[in-house]
Structures are given as structure tokens and as C-alpha cells.
Amino acid sequence: MQYPNGIKKEFVNTNSHSNRGMNLEADLNDTNEYYRYNDIAIIYKKPTPITINKVDYKSRQDAIIKEAHFKIPSTTDYNGVYKGKYIDFEAKETKSLTSFPLSNIHKHQICHLKNIYKHGGMGFIIVRFTKLNKTYLLFIEDLLSFLNNEKRVSIPISYFEKKAYIIKEGIRPRLDYLKIIDTRS
Amino acid sequence: MQYPNGIKKEFVNTNSHSNRGMNLEADLNDTNEYYRYNDIAIIYKKPTPITINKVDYKSRQDAIIKEAHFKIPSTTDYNGVYKGKYIDFEAKETKSLTSFPLSNIHKHQICHLKNIYKHGGMGFIIVRFTKLNKTYLLFIEDLLSFLNNEKRVSIPISYFEKKAYIIKEGIRPRLDYLKIIDTRS
Numbered sequence: 001m002q003y004p005n006g007i008k009k010e011f012v013n014t015n016s017h018s019n020r021g022m023n024l025e026a027d028l029n030d031t032n033e034y035y036r037y038n039d040i041a042i043i044y045k046k047p048t049p050i051t052i053n054k055v056d057y058k059s060r061q062d063a064i065i066k067e068a069h070f071k072i073p074s075t076t077d078y079n080g081v082y083k084g085k086y087i088d089f090e091a092k093e094t095k096s097l098t099s100f101p102l103s104n105i106h107k108h109q110i111c112h113l114k115n116i117y118k119h120g121g122m123g124f125i126i127v128r129f130t131k132l133n134k135t136y137l138l139f140i141e142d143l144l145s146f147l148n149n150e151k152r153v154s155i156p157i158s159y160f161e162k163k164a165y166i167i168k169e170g171i172r173p174r175l176d177y178l179k180i181i182d183t184r185s
Numbered sequence: 186m187q188y189p190n191g192i193k194k195e196f197v198n199t200n201s202h203s204n205r206g207m208n209l210e211a212d213l214n215d216t217n218e219y220y221r222y223n224d225i226a227i228i229y230k231k232p233t234p235i236t237i238n239k240v241d242y243k244s245r246q247d248a249i250i251k252e253a254h255f256k257i258p259s260t261t262d263y264n265g266v267y268k269g270k271y272i273d274f275e276a277k278e279t280k281s282l283t284s285f286p287l288s289n290i291h292k293h294q295i296c297h298l299k300n301i302y303k304h305g306g307m308g309f310i311i312v313r314f315t316k317l318n319k320t321y322l323l324f325i326e327d328l329l330s331f332l333n334n335e336k337r338v339s340i341p342i343s344y345f346e347k348k349a350y351i352i353k354e355g356i357r358p359r360l361d362y363l364k365i366i367d368t369r370s
Contacts, residue, residue, distance in 0.1 A: 063255060
């Protein structure tokens with residue numbers, strides 16, 4: 001489920017760990033926890049962007065949000081620092097066997113990653129083809145060159161095989177994506 | 186109002202621009218907007234961290250959060266990239282004329298900034314003494330050396346005068362804090 005953005009996370013949280021390893025987001029949260037715990041990198045998932053309409057104040061510490069709406073995110077879900085470098089990425093799953101539908105990523109998120117790259121940060125997307133059990137890291141530079149040269153509404157898996165990096169699944173960490181960053185630095 | 190964290194922002198948003206320039210957060214949001222618009226840096230305020238308990242699904246696009254709670258933030262409010270550098274900071278106002286109460290910042294936020302520094306990022310706090318109409322930038326290194334050497338529960342303004350950098354208020358941008366970052370790089 002791609003929309004509303006981030007809601008799955010909230011359910012993963014409230015469901016405790018039942019979903020762990022069952023979805024990309026849980027794998028990335030575990031991986032980032034591992035990176036932080038082992039002092040490798042400081043990378044977090046951002047909170048779900050919402051607009052708050054009604055808040056019930058019993059007390060300052062005990063405010064309850066009574067009405068809020070999900071906002072379309074203006075940035076990506078994950079960012080942080082690794083070896084002094086700014087890291088920024090979006091993660092998406094697709095059930096497709098053949099391609100990644102671009103409708104899964106908001107245009108302004110791609111624009112955001114482009115800006116990150118322009119300002120010397122590292123921007124990428126992590127895409128999991130759930131039915132193929134394959135997870136790829138595609139750098140924004142390579143995503144942009146696809147978008148500039150193709151009019152297609154989805155990125156064929158062949159493009160991932162050619163331009164993206166496969167992230168091997170492990171136990172600790174689940175998805176060692178920083179290993180791929182090292183090859184670029 | 187420091188708690189619940191971030192709620193003031195939501196009100197600033199819903200009240201449109203009526204509050205602009207009236208508080209530190211609005212000034213920083215304006216400044217970051219200016220930085221992005223002029224292609225100087227990509228820095229955003231993170232969404233308010235919440236835990237969602239109840240969501241009403243009319244449709245996927247039109248979900249309404251019916252119950253949620255504010256979470257104590259595990260990180261800071263602002264981060265992004267400037268000249269390839271990772272930037273991370275927390276911003277607080279105080280009405281005090283003499284000192285900044287450390288109770289305004291969560292311990293794990295200070296710990297987070299310490300980690301950012303350790304990993305080669307730039308971490309700092311921006312503190313505005315509203316009644317003195319003075320806004321300071323204090324780097325985490327200097328905040329830590331205060332915490333390591335003092336047992337006090339608040340940072341006296343004299344320490345800011347000695348160790349912090351004053352951020353002059355302007356029109357565009359309102360608070361050109363990156364100018365201070367340049368002096369450190």
C-alpha cells in the first residue's frame with residue numbers, strides 16, 4: 001500500500017514486531033537501527049506528514065489529536081548522515097513482475113532528490129519487487145537519465161538490472177545499502 | 186510554547202501567514218524556503234512525530250486520522266544539506282532574560298546532535314531570547330562542553346555571548362544562519 005504515505009509504518013509500530021521482515025519499511029527501519037546502534041550512520045525515517053485540524057487538550061503533556069489529514073510529502077521518507085555525507089532516499093515496493101510504476105513516486109520527491117544531488121548529497125530510491133524478492137538501489141542520477149530519455153510511465157526491471165544495485169538481504173543488517181554507497185564515494 | 190513539540194507549526198500553517206515573523210519557527214521556515222528557492226541549501230523542518238491510533242477511511246485518498254498522540258521526538262526538528270554538508274539543528278524560544286533552561290531540549294535530542302557531530306555532520310541549536318529579541322546559534326561542541334563542565338539546569342546568557350553566534354534578523358532571509366556555518370567550514 002503506497003497511500004496514504006507512511007501509514008503502514010504506524011501500523012507496523014502499533015502491531016509491534018509482527019510484521020518485521022515482511023515489508024521493506026520494517027527492513028529499512030531495522031537496518032537503520034543497526035547502523036545507529038553500531039555507530040555506522042545516523043539515518044532515520046521521517047514522521048508521516050500530517051495537517052492537524054483538531055486537538056483536544058486535557059493537559060499539555062496529554063494532548064490528543066482528534067482530527068488530522070495526511071499530507072502529500074514534499075520530501076522523501078529517509079535521510080541522515082554517513083561518513084559526513086548527506087544521505088536521502090525514498091523506498092517503495094511493487095507487486096509488478098516486470099516494471100516499477102512511476103506513479104509510486106511523487107514528482108516533487110524526484111525533484112527533491114535532484115536538488116539533493118545538486119547540493120552534494122547522495123540521493124537514491126530503494127525499490128523492492130516483492131514477487132521477485134529483489135531489492136534494488138537506484139541513484140537519482142540514473143533515475144533522472146531514464147526520465148530524460150524515456151516517455152514511459154514505468155521503469156522496466158531490465159533498467160534496474162542494468163543501472164541499479166541489488167541489495168542482498170541479510171540478517172544483521174537486513175539490507176546493507178550503505179555498502180553500495182561506499183562503492184560510489 | 187515548547188510542548189507538544191511542533192504543534193505551534195501546525196497552527197501557523199492553518200492560520201496562514203498571520204504569525205509570520207512573530208515566532209522563531211515561522212522565521213526559520215521562511216529562511217529555509219528562501220534557501221531552497223534561491224538554490225542555496227535544501228533544509229526542511231521535519232513533520233511532527235505522532236502515533237496514529239484511529240484512521241477513518243472514506244477512501245484511500247481521503248483518510249481522516251480520528252485519534253493520534255504526539256510522540257516525544259527522537260531527533261531534532263530541522264535537517265538537510267548545504268554545500269554537501271549534513272546540517273541538523275533544533276530551535277527553541279525562551280522568555281527568560283537571563284538563561285536558557287535545558288529542560289527545553291530533550292536529552293536524546295542532545296545525544297542525537299552529538300552523534301551527528303561524531304559522524305561528520307554539523308549540529309547546533311538555535312535559541313531565541315524573545316524578550317531580549319536576540320537569536321543565537323550554539324554549536325553542539327560548545328553545548329557539550331558546557332554540559333560536561335557545568336551542573337547547572339540552564340545555560341546563562343553570558344555563555345551564549347561568549348560561545349554562541351548571534352544571528353542578525355533580516356528581511357530576506359529572515360535569519361541567515363548559514364552565514365555562520367560558512368565561518369566554521
